[in-house]
Amino acid sequence: MQVRIEDPPGMNVLGLFLAAALRRSAHPCALAGILEVGAGRMRAQVRFASGEAVVTRAAGPAKATVTGSLPALVEAIVRPRLRALLRLSVRGSRLFAWRTLQVLRP
Amino acid sequence: MRRELEAIFGKVSTDVASHARDATENPPRTPSFVVEAAREEQVGELLKLASARGVPVTPKVTGQNIGGLAIPAEGGIVLDLRSLDAVEIDAENMVAWIGPGVSWARLKAAAADAGLVLGFPLAPPDASVLACALMDGLSTMALAHGSFGDWVHGVVAYLSDGTRVVTGSAAVSGRPLSRGPLPDLTGLFLNWFGATGVVVKLGLALWPKRAHRRREVIACPDLASGVRLLRAGGRTGLFDDLGALGWPAAHWALGVEDPGPRDPAEPELYCIAEYAADEPGEIEQKARRLAALAREAGSEPPLPVADLLALAPDLAPFAELPARLGFLLDHPGGGLTWVGTYGPLERLEEGARAGSALLERAGHPPQVVMRPMKGGHYAVLRFIEKFARDDPGATERVRALNVDVARALLDLGFVPYKCPEVLLDEVLRRMDPGFRDLMVRIKRAVDPTGILNPERWRLQP
Numbered sequence: 001m002q003v004r005i006e007d008p009p010g011m012n013v014l015g016l017f018l019a020a021a022l023r024r025s026a027h028p029c030a031l032a033g034i035l036e037v038g039a040g041r042m043r044a045q046v047r048f049a050s051g052e053a054v055v056t057r058a059a060g061p062a063k064a065t066v067t068g069s070l071p072a073l074v075e076a077i078v079r080p081r082l083r084a085l086l087r088l089s090v091r092g093s094r095l096f097a098w099r100t101l102q103v104l105r106p
Numbered sequence: 107m108r109r110e111l112e113a114i115f116g117k118v119s120t121d122v123a124s125h126a127r128d129a130t131e132n133p134p135r136t137p138s139f140v141v142e143a144a145r146e147e148q149v150g151e152l153l154k155l156a157s158a159r160g161v162p163v164t165p166k167v168t169g170q171n172i173g174g175l176a177i178p179a180e181g182g183i184v185l186d187l188r189s190l191d192a193v194e195i196d197a198e199n200m201v202a203w204i205g206p207g208v209s210w211a212r213l214k215a216a217a218a219d220a221g222l223v224l225g226f227p228l229a230p231p232d233a234s235v236l237a238c239a240l241m242d243g244l245s246t247m248a249l250a251h252g253s254f255g256d257w258v259h260g261v262v263a264y265l266s267d268g269t270r271v272v273t274g275s276a277a278v279s280g281r282p283l284s285r286g287p288l289p290d291l292t293g294l295f296l297n298w299f300g301a302t303g304v305v306v307k308l309g310l311a312l313w314p315k316r317a318h319r320r321r322e323v324i325a326c327p328d329l330a331s332g333v334r335l336l337r338a339g340g341r342t343g344l345f346d347d348l349g350a351l352g353w354p355a356a357h358w359a360l361g362v363e364d365p366g367p368r369d370p371a372e373p374e375l376y377c378i379a380e381y382a383a384d385e386p387g388e389i390e391q392k393a394r395r396l397a398a399l400a401r402e403a404g405s406e407p408p409l410p411v412a413d414l415l416a417l418a419p420d421l422a423p424f425a426e427l428p429a430r431l432g433f434l435l436d437h438p439g440g441g442l443t444w445v446g447t448y449g450p451l452e453r454l455e456e457g458a459r460a461g462s463a464l465l466e467r468a469g470h471p472p473q474v475v476m477r478p479m480k481g482g483h484y485a486v487l488r489f490i491e492k493f494a495r496d497d498p499g500a501t502e503r504v505r506a507l508n509v510d511v512a513r514a515l516l517d518l519g520f521v522p523y524k525c526p527e528v529l530l531d532e533v534l535r536r537m538d539p540g541f542r543d544l545m546v547r548i549k550r551a552v553d554p555t556g557i558l559n560p561e562r563w564r565l566q567p
Contacts (some may be wrong), residue, residue, distance in 0.1 A: 008362045010367065016357060020418035021418065069407060
């Protein structure tokens with residue numbers, strides 16, 4: 001998967017984490033749509049299209065939004081157990097959110 | 107001179123240019139000779155010769171002090187001590203006798219074999235432990251045990267006339283178990299940067315390895331909450347380390363060379379806590395206390411560094427020290443410098459704001475490093491800048507910036523450590539005259555010919 005960050009100097013650390021996770025992801029990705037992620041007060045979006053992921057601060061309306069504290073988000077990605085997932089709040093398509101978290105998983 | 111040096115060392119290196127400067131903005135100077143000691147006796151022989159000829163000698167190991175402290179005197183001799191790399195560990199008394207060439211990686215391995223541990227600075231694995239200890243650097247155990255100067259139990263050093271001196275308890279017993287109970291002459295070699303003698307062996311305290319050790323990161327929304335956490339956590343006696351890094355470091359480590367401006371929603375500071383315990387219950391208790399402190403400070407809950415690393419492997423240098431921080435050392439501009447200070451914990455926030463503002467005004471990301479030291483008795487406050495080393499304009503600008511930062515911090519009671527040449531005027535101007543005079547008198551007593559690293563502290567008559 002091609003991963004690109006829009007405006008790297010202005011990207012927050014959440015977007016940089018997401019880009020790093022996507023770059024080393026070994027999971028196949030056929031996603032399309034925008035995932036918005038919130039960690040603490042930070043927000044970043046990942047726009048999936050045609051095998052490419054673009055990490056931005058704001059790309060447009062999200063298909064799903066996942067929010068939580070940074071530790072909760074990281075734990076849900078790294079160790080996606082029920083306890084970790086319950087610490088996150090999901091709006092929009094839960095299926096899309098779940099599939100993108102799987103792509104981010106190490 | 108060359109022939110006499112060859113008689114002592116066997117050979118004299120012709121590679122003088124590579125010793126003329128380091129990564130910093132401190133002025134370069136080219137030595138005439140570079141020699142490498144293979145036996146400690148050669149150090150005494152060299153100093154006797156150099157004294158007789160009036161030729162300056164600068165001891166050096168890997169030269170990675172980020173303060174220009176191993177930049178030699180023009181036309182002098184660089185004494186490379188890398189090959190003096192013996193390690194002897196006294197496991198029972200938790201102390202190591204180390205030579206200058208012993209690296210962090212090597213001592214870590216030797217200590218581990220003896221069931222012991224030590225803390226690490228943000229230095230590459232190949233850097234010299236002895237040099238860092240003599241320069242009173244700090245580590246990931248500095249909150250629990252103070253700066254490295256506090257860990258030194260004695261030294262073996264050569265004075266400028268070739269006299270060999272042993273300090274600390276080892277002066278009587280041969281074993282470096284303590285600085286006392288004799289007069290503490292070990293201090294004659296700490297923070298003098300080789301201006302009083304060349305240390306060839308140092309007794310360094312090590313610590314017991316605990317069964318459980320954790321390293322966690324806490325995202326602090328702003329400087330105020332971060333400093334609250336450092337101040338409250340610093341005096342609990344629970345943690346080996348509680349260090350804070352400004353937001354740019356994570357961006358650099360994740361591949362963004364020139365980060366900023368910061369997203370206002372992004373945490374301004376990341377605190378890294380390291381703690382250890384022998385019992386599972388004890389480590390869980392410390393974990394709960396850390397989480398409570400973070401909450402009370404208005405920060406996010408602690409996050410295991412290992413989890414972060416699983417997500418972003420580029421952050422590996424922060425997980426396991428010693429590590430080479432490539433994002434600081436290998437960037438395109440090649441220049442790296444800092445103003446590092448020790449000072450009052452209660453002025454930390456004010457100092458962090460003042461220094462950050464100066465860095466931002468000069469176009470640098472506000473890379474701050476802070477930590478409470480020695481149970482919270484004082485704090486480290488440091489600002490790091492990368493710059494284009496081969497650009498004279500950039501070098502001059504960063505030099506001026508560092509002087510401004512040092513002035514601002516000195517005004518708040520912070521004192522530069524590993525004091526680089528470019529900050530000396532500011533420090534000397536504020537120094538107690540009696541202290542300064544005593545330094546000069548000590549220098550004259552132990553180095554009457556003034557050959558020992560004469561650019562340091564400007565102690566020449």
